[in-house]
Amino acid sequence: xxxxxxxxxxxxxxxxxxxxxxxxxxxxxxxxxxxxxxxxxxxxxxxxxxxxxxxxxxxxxxxxxxxxxxxxxxxxxxxxxxxxxxxxxxxxxxxxxxxxxxxxxxxxxxxxxxxxxxxxxxxxxxxxxxxxxxxxxxxxxxxxxxxxxxxxxxxxxxxxxxxxxxxxxxxxxxxxxxxxxxxxxxxxxxxx
Numbered sequence: 001x002x003x004x005x006x007x008x009x010x011x012x013x014x015x016x017x018x019x020x021x022x023x024x025x026x027x028x029x030x031x032x033x034x035x036x037x038x039x040x041x042x043x044x045x046x047x048x049x050x051x052x053x054x055x056x057x058x059x060x061x062x063x064x065x066x067x068x069x070x071x072x073x074x075x076x077x078x079x080x081x082x083x084x085x086x087x088x089x090x091x092x093x094x095x096x097x098x099x100x101x102x103x104x105x106x107x108x109x110x111x112x113x114x115x116x117x118x119x120x121x122x123x124x125x126x127x128x129x130x131x132x133x134x135x136x137x138x139x140x141x142x143x144x145x146x147x148x149x150x151x152x153x154x155x156x157x158x159x160x161x162x163x164x165x166x167x168x169x170x171x172x173x174x175x176x177x178x179x180x181x182x183x184x185x186x187x188x189x190x191x192x
Contacts (some may be wrong), residue, residue, distance in 0.1 A: 010035075014079040022075065025144050033066060036079070040065070040086055041157045047090060048176060058062070065089040080160070084168045087158025092158075095135045137190045151179040152187070 014035060042067075044058035068089045076082040110153060126163035142149035147169060154160045162176045169176070 014082070015077075018076045018078065020080060036082065036086075037062065037081060040090075043083070043087055043157075044090060047094060047157060053141075055101065056094070060095040061090055061093055062089050064093045070090065071178055080164050080167050084154050084158055084160065084164075087102040088153055088159070091135075091153060095132065099134055134187070137187050138174050140185055140190070145179075145182070145186075148186070150184040151176055151185040155180060 005189055014032065017032040017035065021032055040062045041058055046059040048056060048058055048061060065086055067087075069086060075087065137153060138149050141152070150169060154165045155162075160168070160192045162173045162180075165176045166173045171179075
């Protein structure tokens, strides 16, 4: 069996597990979490690298995100949709964690991140942004241009490719590229 065929079969199995879980099968939920745990850990490691000074571990981020997913009651279409929602839950957990740390420190040492991840490049000259300021700016962008905000969230917080984002959002890959360019430019203006 080719790698592509194995990937398609796994994706189909994940989709079946999602549907069984939504119908109340708790065993399917456990198999689903087992099947996707390594993907979620990879996203968490990527998101946490150099951003929380080691105070939040990837496993804790994944576990808290999964707990929030359990109470979300979302209707997941497939693996990509589930991973996208999980990534948004990770964003929420990360922001909550950083808010609590900032409150403990009375605003000192705000965490910094760059939007170079959203462009798919590792640019050492990229501007660092306070995570909480970025969160607020993303919320503002979401009110104005929801799809562009979702594109940034799925790229940066979800680590998704443009093709995966296009599938989740139901748009073309060039539309994802345009939304990313717009959102990055808008955020850069807002956060300077």
